[in-house]
Amino acid sequence: MRASSACLLQSTVRLHDIVFPATGYLLRRTRLAFVDIANLISFAQRSRDGKVDAYFAGYLPEEVVLLFFHQGTLVNAATLGPVAREILPIDEAVRRLKAAGERGEGLYATADAAQLAMMYGASAGPAELRFVNPSDPAEMFPALMDERYSGVLEFISGGRVNYLQFDEGQFTGGYLCDRAEDVSVPSYLEAMFTPLADDSLPAIAGTLLHPPSTVPTQALxxxxxxxxxxxxxxxxxxxxxxxxxxxxxxxxxxxxxxxxxxxxxxxxxxxxxxxxxxxxxxxxxxxxxxxxxxxxxxxxxxxxxxxxxxxxxxxxxxxxxxxxxxxxxxxxxxxxxx
Structure with missing residues (x-):
């Protein structure tokens, strides 16, 4: 399958490159043609191994569709695309995933409930796009300190999605994508701005959000x-x-x-x-x-x-x-x- 060139809303981050933090994987990224969505939902509900907080990310040609699971129950869904980030009816999200079997990919990963709420909140709004200066992207962090910002910064670099929590401008924790245990948080964040092999900067996007404490259950x-x-x-x-x-x-x-x-x-x-x-x-x-x-x-x-x-x-x-x-x-x- 040829990778889509579609980019996330008001950014240069390719949707195909997006990777979210995860505590583990129940299904590594594979073609959607090999994934039975109905069986996956059933597994989550009935299997002891499936009764976890998790997300399914479906990479479609023009969007990324997310399914959110709480202790194995499918509770909500969202979409990330070039023109919108929004909450989807669960039935519609499942329909899109099934329809893209030959043209999409998907993965099924476990994650903390708080991280899932941040992922949900980035699509539910209200969210504020944060300008990132291409010549000095790292200046964003001192600016948040000066503003005494309290909330969450969704920070994407080269497709890797990170959720950074701030209280009165001070970094208090968060969820970082694929950070090795022996790499400190400052070193990891510094690497987010490292130029690529061709000396170009990675595609970077920042969004400020105030997510709910948990992903709300969607009404059937x-x-x-x-x-x-x-x-x-x-x-x-x-x-x-x-x-x-x-x-x-x-x-x-x-x-x-x-x-x-x-x-x-x-x-x-x-x-x-x-x-x-x-x-x-x-x-x-x-x-x-x-x-x-x-x-x-x-x-x-x-x-x-x-x-x-x-x-x-x-x-x-x-x-x-x-x-x-x-x-x-x-x-x-x-x-x-x-």
């Missing part, structure tokens, strides 16, 4: 469908009690909570987006549903005092076990007696 399409069903049932129940006022009140409640919970827009009854085409964090979706239900039923109780528990019980009865597991009932201002 079935979860979003279930939440929309709960919304529909609750609206029907309010309509029955308030002479078809439920639909109007439901729209108003979504508008009320959407600033703090933008995921609420996907709960609208008229939402046309296919659940399989959306990349939404499961906990954020649950929080949006809880906020919407609370806003809606607090308004209803002004007219029908103490009605909320009964309306909720009937609207969520069929899905109460799944909703309980998701933490839906935990922060509601009412107690539901079953």
């Amino acid at each position: 399409p079935s979860q979003l469908r279930m939440y929309r069903e709960v919304v529909e049932r609750l609206v029907d129940a309010v309509n029955a009690e308030l002479n078809d006022e439920g639909t109007r009140r439901a729209h108003k409640s979504i508008d009320d909570v959407i600033a703090l919970h933008p995921e609420a827009t996907y709960l609208r009854l008229e939402a046309a987006a296919d659940p399989g085409s959306l990349a939404i964090a499961a906990n954020a979706l649950t929080q949006a549903l809880t906020a919407w239900v609370t806003d809606l039923l607090q308004g209803v109780e002004i007219v029908l005092p103490t009605s909320a528990p009964g309306l909720l019980r009937e609207a969520t009865r069929d899905h109460r076990h799944v909703l309980h597991g998701a933490g839906f009932y935990d922060t509601l201002p009412w107690t539901i007696d079953w």
